[in-house]
Amino acid sequence: DTEVTQTPKHLVMGMTNKKSLKCEQHMGHRAMYWYKQKAKKPPELMFVYSYEKLSINESVPSRFSPECPNSSLLNLHLHALQPEDSALYLCASSQERASGRALEETQYFGPGTRLLVL
């Protein structure tokens, strides 16, 4: 089973709202990722979790706050977003067969959450 699930599929929020995106995988992967993708652009890496610890933060603004409660779950907490944050948010997971080298593994993507900030 190579399935990564994400909820919700769509989200509309105001700039003062607080919301969370959720991601789950049951493949036993120990690395999980958040990406942001704007229309007609490639996905941009935001965060990488390795063994439930944040290993990479690609200089993402603090209005995005990731959380990894356990090895199967990954959340992205959103607060005080801007309209330019509207995008498709993708979660992915991968194995990590060598310590610190998760990025060399195949990543499996969830269907994404399409976020609109008004």
Added chain:
Amino acid sequence: QKEVEQNSGPLSVPEGAIASLNCTYSDRGSQSFFWYRQYSGKSPELIMSIYSNGDKEDGRFTAQLNKASQYVSLLIRDSQPSDSATYLCAVTGNQFYFGTGTSLTVIP
């Protein structure tokens, strides 16, 4: 210079033809190379991974890697209209980079 470069296209091929997608990268230390397909409004789906120089075939798809030339390609044989999508090259080493993608249209 971008870390991973792809022709943005659009690339159009007739049904049944071979589609050739190309990708160059700048980091000589890159170890892992991936091709993903992304349909409009959907998430990326892995087509092929390749780690060693040479060709790797999977059905109608062949990935080719040449580390000396820092070049990776994807050939799609017997192209079908359902192959119409954006193809993303991804390259990893110490960091991870997606190319900008090539839009492919297969004309029936």
